[in-house]
Amino acid sequence: MDALVARVGSIRASKSAAGGSPSSAHSPKRMLFLDLVLSVFRLNGLLVAEGDAMTEDLGLTSARWKVIGVVALSTAGLTVPGIARVLGQSRQAVQRITDVMAQDGLITYQPNPKHKRSVLVLLTDEGKSAYHALREVQDPWAIRNTEDIPVEDLETALRLVRRLIQRLDK
Template sequence: MTKPPPSDEDLTAFILTLFRVNNLILTWGDRLVAPLGLTSARWQVLGAVAYADQPRPVSWLARDLGANRQNVQRIVNELEKDGIVAFKLNPHHKRAQLVVLSDKGRTVFEAALALYRPRVQALARHIAPEDLAAARRVLDALRAGLSPDDDALTAP
C-alpha cells in the first residue's frame, strides 16, 4: 500500500521553513567567514571552484551551484580582483575562461573550512543520521522536481 503524497499545505509549510533555514544558514555563514573577507555567496562560489574535479568556466560553476550565471560571474570577478581566483585560458572556448584557485584562494578556503568544521560538527551532534538522510532525500526530490526539465514547473 503506497502512502498518499503530502498535501500542498504540508509542502508549502516545509518550503517556508526551508526559506527560513536558508536565510539563517546564509547569515551564519556570513558571520563565520567575514574575518576572511568573504560572504556566504563568495564562499559558495569559492567552494564550487575548490571542489570541481577540473577547472570550469563560470557557466559551469553557476550550473553546479544552481545559480544565475551573471551573479556567479560578478562574484568570480570580485574574487579575481581580490586575488582569490584566477582566470586560465580555456582550450575549448576562446571567451569562456576557466576559473582556478590562486594560492591565496587555497589559503582562504582552507581557513574557511577550519572555521566551519567545528561548528558544523557541533550542529551535527543534534541531528540523528537517519533524519539527515531523510531530509536529504526530500531535498533531492524537490531539486529534481524543480529542475527546468521537469513538467512540475509548468503543470497546473
C-alpha cells in the same frame, strides 16, 4: 500554517487570532509541504547570515563561500557558467562575484583549451589558503549543528530536498 504563525513568539497582535480560520479539508501532506516551504525560506536566510558571520574574518561572504567551495572541489577548473550551473544561479550573478574575487586575488582566470572565450576559474594560493581557513571554521560548525541529529534523519531530509530540487529544476 497556523502553527507557523503561532510558533513565533512575542507577537502581541496575533493573540486573539489563530483560532478562527476553519482549515478543514487540509490534507496533512499539503500542510506539511507548505510549512516546509516557508521553513526552507527561513532556514535559507539564517544560513546566509550564518555563512556571512562565519566567513567575515576570512575576507569572504556567503556568496563567495559558495563559489570558492565549488571551485575548490574541481581540480580541472570550471567556467563561470559552469559554476552557475552547479549552484543553480544565473551566470551573470556568478560572473560578478568571480570578478570581484579575481580582483581580490582569490581566484584567477586561465585560458580554456576547450573554449577560446570562456576562461577557467582556478584558486590562487591565497584562495586556497582562504578555503583551508574556511574549512577550519566550517567543519566544526557542521559537526556542532548535527551532533544530536540522527544520520538517518539527515539522509531522509537530504533525499527529500534533492527530490524537490530535481522536480522543480526542469
